[in-house]
Structures are given as structure tokens and as C-alpha cells.
Amino acid sequence: MAINIYIDPDKCVGCKLCLGACPYGAIVVEEGKARFTEACVLCGACVSSCKFGAIIWEQPKKEEVDTSQYQGVWVIAETHDGRLAEVTLELLGEGRKLADTLDEPLSLLLLGNGVEPLASVAGHYGADRVYLVEDEVLAHYRTAPFTDVAVGLINKYKPSIVLIGATSMGRDLGPRIAARIGAGLTADCTGLEIDPQERLLRQTRPAFGGNIMATILCRHARPQMATVRPKVMKKLDPDPGRQVEIVREQVSLNEKTIVTKIVEIVREEGDEQVNLQDAEIIVSGGRGLRAAENFALIRELADVLGAAVGASRATVDAGWIPAYHQVGQTGKTVQPKLYIACGISGAVQHLAGMSSSDCIVAINSDPNAPIFDVATYGIVGDLFEVVPALTKALKREFGQQ
Numbered sequence: 001m002a003i004n005i006y007i008d009p010d011k012c013v014g015c016k017l018c019l020g021a022c023p024y025g026a027i028v029v030e031e032g033k034a035r036f037t038e039a040c041v042l043c044g045a046c047v048s049s050c051k052f053g054a055i056i057w058e059q060p061k062k063e064e065v066d067t068s069q070y071q072g073v074w075v076i077a078e079t080h081d082g083r084l085a086e087v088t089l090e091l092l093g094e095g096r097k098l099a100d101t102l103d104e105p106l107s108l109l110l111l112g113n114g115v116e117p118l119a120s121v122a123g124h125y126g127a128d129r130v131y132l133v134e135d136e137v138l139a140h141y142r143t144a145p146f147t148d149v150a151v152g153l154i155n156k157y158k159p160s161i162v163l164i165g166a167t168s169m170g171r172d173l174g175p176r177i178a179a180r181i182g183a184g185l186t187a188d189c190t191g192l193e194i195d196p197q198e199r200l201l202r203q204t205r206p207a208f209g210g211n212i213m214a215t216i217l218c219r220h221a222r223p224q225m226a227t228v229r230p231k232v233m234k235k236l237d238p239d240p241g242r243q244v245e246i247v248r249e250q251v252s253l254n255e256k257t258i259v260t261k262i263v264e265i266v267r268e269e270g271d272e273q274v275n276l277q278d279a280e281i282i283v284s285g286g287r288g289l290r291a292a293e294n295f296a297l298i299r300e301l302a303d304v305l306g307a308a309v310g311a312s313r314a315t316v317d318a319g320w321i322p323a324y325h326q327v328g329q330t331g332k333t334v335q336p337k338l339y340i341a342c343g344i345s346g347a348v349q350h351l352a353g354m355s356s357s358d359c360i361v362a363i364n365s366d367p368n369a370p371i372f373d374v375a376t377y378g379i380v381g382d383l384f385e386v387v388p389a390l391t392k393a394l395k396r397e398f399g400q401q
């Protein structure tokens, strides 16, 4: 049955309450009765405005999913240059905890070409089983074949939970799989746990610009799908003695039917290609720097420490530094051993990306700046004095002058 909406003329009293409820101005009242015009998009926004039950909105019934048929935790693998991406290892670590709580297996869905050696690596990092699909067509990530294969195997094996990295690949693939199989998806989760009573996945993520944490449950659809950013979860220490079961799956993929082709892979090179997420030390600059050229102070300190340069969104928005340096909710999530925040206030959206760093040093002239709430060491002072002095002292310490 398709969606349908109509007004029951016997119940409509022509009160016009529904007119204000329609965002599309698609209702008119003529001769004491309301009627829909062609502008109606069947959104149903008017239904609850009618006190007389005159607006009838018919929707197709969603098929009930038998959730008891779904079992196990899956991670969808991302690979780069013949290695499992760090985020995949982190998700295996988190998936292991979820699977142990549920007493169900943890599996990795591994798609690629020549990736079989990675199956044992997945075992070392916690996977019980690897569903392996190898095909030339899957040599590099492309939306269509990866979606087709993943959807087919999810429908076949019915995992209860599917986790994907919130990377460029995962953010493309996850929603497509979810849409295809009629499941929901919670993006950018920062916390995952199993509800002890209902055995449902509690998916926690920042909402409303990071001002609240929302915990989302998926009661009726399966699998429960979530994406998680790199560096949010912790990978396990590898156990080389851990065995993994490999389930090989055959698929029939035809290159000719796939509309996207990889013509060339171009890597960003040079100083600006900072891998913030792998950096052990990050020196970040904020609006307190006052101008783009003052990032030179940050770079100089970073050079002495062998650190990567990070930035707040305010500086990126101001065009002082490219976006790939941005740390935070809409930038990168980082977890270095040392994070030095210079002239950064510590807005929740910035903290969301760096507050789990091992040691945080904050330099800010305002003693009430929120960054000091998360800082391990705080220096209340003018960054234009403190940062050069720190750089100088470190250079002396490291024998660089």
C-alpha cells in the first residue's frame, strides 16, 4: 500500500486549524470543508492538528523484524595499502567487549583483493571469525560493489550489531547499507554499551552542537548500526596466539556494471599532509593567535617537539589554516600523548575531539577559560610570551641551539 492522505468530509468542520500546520501551504478550505491542493507532499504534518480526526493518513505497515534471528557483532573492515585501518582495529577492540557481554561471536567483514593475510591480524585483535570476500572489483573501495556485497552478507548471516569507522569510506558505506536493509544508523558514536536488561546496543553520541549527549536505542530494526570515529575506541593489545575462523564467500561481480572507475589515486604530500590522528604530540592554535601568520609560533614549537599542528575551528573558518588541521566535533578526533592548546577557549565542540588526550597543556590568558577544566597543566598567560619562551627552553633542552 502506498502512502495516502485525505480529508473525511463528514468529520471536517472547516475550522482551518490544519492550514497553519501545513509547511507547504497545501490545504485550502472551500465551502466549509478543507481539501488538499497539488502542493501536498504527503508529509503528514497536518494530521495531529485536526481535533476532529478528519485527516486520514494511510501509511504502509513496516514489516516486523524478528529480532531474535539476529546474532553477533560485526565490524566492517577498512583497509589501506594492504593493512587494516587503525579504526578497524579499534572497533574490533570495542566489538570484543560488546560480543563478550552478549556472549555472541565477533566477526569482521573483510572485502578486498589479496587481503586474506589480514584475517589473522583481525584474529589477533579480537575477531572470532572473518567473512572474507576477495575479488578484483573490490581492490579499492567503491560505493556500489561494497554496498551490494555487504548487504547480501548481512541479509544472509543476520548480525545483530554492525560497526563501521566514521571515515570517508564508512560515512559513505554505512548509510547506504542501512537504507538498503531498512535499518537505522547512529553516526559518530562516542560510547557503545549493551543494555543489561534489554540486550540492546546503547549508542551514545553528541547532539545539538555537542551540548548534550544522546543515547539512542534501536528496538525494532536490525542490525543495530553505528559509525565511530577513529581514535575514540581503544584497540586491544594484539595476541598472536589467537586463532580466527575464516569463512570465504563467493560473489559474482561484473566490472562492466559498475559506473565508477578508479582512474588514479592521488595522495596529498608534504608538510601540510599532517596525520593528526597518528601523532603522539599535537600543538594546536586557536583564535588567540589573532592572525594567520602567527601560526608560525605554533609550527616552531611543533617542529622542536616533532609534533603535528592542530587548530580550532575558529581559525579554520577564518582561513588561517587548512581544514584538515581542525580538531573537534566537526574536525578530527585525536588522542595524542601530549596536546598543547594555545589560545583555544575549550568550547565543547573542540573538547569533543581532544579531551581524551593523555596529557593536556593549556596556554590561555583567561584563567576562566573552559580549556583549563580538562587541562592536566594550565599556564595562564599571553601565548605570545609563553609559546616562544617554551620553544626556546625546549630547544636548549634538546641541544638544538
Ligand SMILES: Cc1cc2nc3c(=O)[nH]c(=O)nc-3n(C[C@H](O)[C@H](O)[C@H](O)COP(=O)(O)OP(=O)(O)OC[C@H]3O[C@@H](n4cnc5c(N)ncnc54)[C@H](O)[C@@H]3O)c2cc1C
Residues within 6 Å of the ligand: 209, 210, 285, 286, 287, 288, 289, 311, 312, 313, 314, 315, 326, 327, 328, 329, 330, 331, 332, 342, 343, 344, 345, 346, 347, 348, 349, 350, 353, 363, 364, 365, 366, 369, 381, 382, 383, 384
Ligand atoms: C556544530 C558545531 C561544530 C563545531 N565543531 C568544532 C570543531 O570541530 N572544532 C572546534 O575547535 N570548534 C568547533 N566548533 C566551534 C566552537 O564552538 C568554538 O567556536 C571554537 O572552538 C572556538 O575556537 P577558539 O577556541 O580558537 O576561539 P575562541 O573561543 O575565540 O577562544 C580564543 C581563546 O584565546 C584566548 N586568548 C586570546 N588572546 C590570547 C593570548 N594573547 N594568549 C593566550 N590566550 C589568548 C582567549 O582567552 C580565548 O579563550 C563547532 C561549533 C558548532 C556549533
